[in-house]
Amino acid sequence: MATIKRFEDLDIWKLAREFSKEIYEITNKGEFSKDFRLRDQIRASSGSIMDNIAEGFERDGRKEFIQFLYIAKGSCGEARSQLYRSCDVGYISKNDFEIYYQKAMIISQSLSNFIKYLRQTEINGLKNK
Helix, strand or coil, X not given: CCCCCCHHHCHHHHHHHHHHHHHHXXXXXXXXHXXXXXXXXXXXXXXXXXXXXXXXXXXXXXXXXXXXXXXXXXHHHHHHHHHHHHHHCCCCCHHHHHHHHHHHHHHHHHHHHHHHHHHHCCCCCHHHC
């Protein structure tokens, strides 16, 4: 794996950023835009994925980074749960649910794979050099 110097270069962060952007787009439409509580919750959880990846990276330590990746993974699960609610109440179609659910699952699996990689590597981050 090439040395990554900025969190913006991480593919997993890029996926999370795109997912968050798409969640903002779907929550700006129709009745969804008027359900302030659910709208704000799903926006926060989807944004939290990318934010925790960034924050963990900036901590400059492998163990802390892994901890924040787990938090990001939890936020991804929260967003998936909120997608169910959004579909159940008719804010998004079953087809849209499947599209966004699959994107969230890809992010979740990618986070798991990244955590596994970091647990097995000797890389400790800048803090521990």
